[in-house]
Amino acid sequence: MSGTHTDAAISRRVRKLEALLEERGIVAGAALDEALDAFLAGSSPLNGARIVARAWTDPAFKERLLADGTSAVAELGYAAGGVQPQRLRVVENTARTHNVVVCTLCSCYPVRLLGPSPSWYKSEAYRSRVVREPRAVLAEFGCVLPADTEITVWDSSAETRYLVLPRRPAGTDDLTEQALTDLVTRNALIGTATL
Amino acid sequence: MTDRFASGARVRTVHHDPTHHTRLPRYARGKRGVIVEPEGRHPLADIRSQGRGDAPLEQVYAVRFAARELWGEGDHEVVLDLWESYLEPEAEAGH
Structure with missing residues (x-):
């Protein structure tokens, strides 16, 4: 390794x-x-995608997920931590708010739920710029948000790991939970993309 | 042990610049923020990272900062997870 x-x-x-x-x-x-x-082997963005699809289709689960991410993902057999247990906080994107995750001090990341982090997540450019000018950084990812969207950057540099709950795309009311899982991308779970 | 800060409390981060490892990022030193919530007690990273076994178990808080406070500009917010030692009540900081 x-x-x-x-x-x-x-x-x-x-x-x-x-x-x-x-x-x-x-x-x-x-x-x-x-x-x-x-x-x-047990770490993949598919884990995060399954959590999101469940939250989109099960309002009671979504409520538990936002209130206590650690316990809610455990219901699905997941944990944010690897060697040591870690607290998980899930932050929800809405019509008015957008969340994006970074670790400015190193590269803290919910590996279990997202797989190994992409190289850009560990780059100095992303880590130093997204806390300062998130709107510009997101635009470079192709994620252009309305001017009145409120952005919160979560600097996960301590003992909590963060997962973004993206907005469910319009026109997906008929999709099964499995089909919804396929729509969720890794970057949407970090907050550098919308769906 | 009771938490020093409640959700919604106004705090200011300390202005330290230690030679050892710390988990208070440079950009957030001496800045005013608001406690979002306590996140649980963990050994203070500054001490633990020195390989010492006597790191105090402290509450870690999610603390919300306005971009304008951190950078002098911007309309977003940044939330940081900070150990209790890094925080002072805003009133004590003289503002």
Whole structure:
């Protein structure tokens, strides 16, 4: 896993640490890779999409999801955290409000619900600009919002992870929950796209 | 332990600039905000990141800031998750 990291210095440090852990008998040879593979195999934006489709079709679930995201996604067998449990807060886009998520200090991200984060999410440009000029950054993503839409940027740099509940597209009243799941994109769950 | 701040309370972030790791981003130091909600108690990141086992367990709050307060311009809002140590009541900060 560390071999896929683009930063050579941190890769070297991680490899050294892995080697030491194995050398001292703290972890067995392939155990780290197995643990990472198992974690990532269950991590995908499809998880977030399923949560959103359920919220669109089940008003009571949506209410629970917005009140206590951690417990509500657990009903569907999901958790925001990986190695350690993490609190999940779901923020809802409406006709008047739009939410977008960032971690300005590093790259905190609900990996379990969204899969590995895209490279732009970890880029200095996104992290420094979206808190300062979200409307311009969103426009660069092709997400142009009405001038009177109120934007909230959630800087998830501590112990809570955030998921955006996008607005349900018009004309989808007849779709099944499964078909709705297919409409939800990763960027819509981060807030850099609408549907 | 009771929380120092309630939802809706006006706060100001401290203006510290420590040499060690902190989870109070530079852009949000010395800024006025409003508590959205408490998020649960966690070991203070500043101490924990130094590998010390005595990090105090503190309430972390979601705190809402107006863009104008943070950047002097803009009409959006930014919500940050901040440990109690990073916050002072706005009245105490002299405004």
